[in-house]
Amino acid sequence: MLLEKILLQLKASSSADFRWFQHAAQTFVKIPFFGAVSYLTFAVTPFCIVFAVIWAVYHRVSFAWIGQDILGITLIITVLQIVRIPNLKVGTVLLSCAFLYDIFWVFVSKRWFHESVMIVVARGDKSGEDGIPMLLKIPCLFDPSGGGYIIIGFGDIILPGLLVVFSLRYDWLAKKSLRAGYFLWAMTAYGLRLLITYVALNLMDRHGQPALLYIVPLTLGTFLSLGKKRGELKILWTRGEPERPCPHMQEEDQQSLNQH
Incomplete structure (x- = not known):
């Protein structure tokens, strides 16, 4: 109920074009x-x-990860505000390509370059100078070796995030409730897959995992299966916006009903 109230408040704010410090x-x-x-x-x-x-x-001090994560989160939010996918077809192609891309550069590239290129690039090391880390990280609370971090790349957040934002925008335009919409299900699928990624990370001795390998199938599959079940898959796939009858047609229908 709390999430539904928050979504309704956001929907009202959006419809009124409300912005802080407008x-x-x-x-x-x-x-x-x-x-x-x-x-x-x-x-x-x-x-x-x-x-x-x-x-x-102070980026070399032990608590610098806090500032790094704040900068990273603001960048991610900015990208999700600017970049939008027009429909589910574009989102499917984008996530499918990212799915294969992530697997290749995490697993396959290790055989060719003797280390995972994706992990090295994300950490910003091996460059001879300070790199710009393209990831969020948080210290491992139960790491016996000490000094370890849990990391997730920006791409593992932004790319699925584009689909989640698309689902929220569709729910707003279709005036769907939280349970009848797609946003809650997309967020739940994404959260569950992040949890599975963390479990896989621990089962494989903390060897870097391509998060999109776990995130894309369930997140995208949930969206596609729900759309097909509700009969909205064609609209989601092509238009990306709900069908809204023309106001003039509504007036004509109302006039004809009044005459009868």
């Missing part, structure tokens, strides 16, 4: 060399620069 975001100031910049961007930019500089200076 006035500041739509009011601009002219800055030399940069042109028109919103007051909100102008106010937030110094804090962002200071935060990034502090992390760059």
Whole structure:
């Protein structure tokens, strides 16, 4: 019930085009060399620069993973706000290619290059200088060796996240409840597969696993099976938006009913 209330509040906020600091975001100031910049961007930019500089200076300390994860999460949210998949067909092709790509560069590349290319690139090491880690990490609480981290790459969040965001957008447009929609099921499938990925990681002596190997089949399969069961798969696959009758047709139907 709590999740359903939150979703209804978000839906109401979206329909009313409500945004925090909307006035500041739509009011601009002219800055030399940069042109028109919103007051909100102008106010937030110094804090962002200071935060990034502090992390760059102290990124080798033991608690630097907190700043790294904050920067990574903000980047992920920004990407999910900007990039959208138009329909389920595009999402299926994208996730299927990413599924094969992840398996190849985690498992197959190890035979050719003697180490997993995907893991090395994600950590940002082996470059002779400090790299930019493209992952989120958190210390292992029960690691007997100490100093270990659980990591997940940005791609393992962003790519399935595009499908989850698509499901939420479809639910909003179709005015579906939380249980009758697709968002809850997509999030549940994604969460379960992350748990399975962590279990597989421990069963294989913490050897890096392609998370999309576990995430894509269930997340995408749940979406496809639900769409087929509800008779909405064709609309999801091609249009990506629910069928909404034309308002003029609704008025004509209402007039004909009143006449009868």
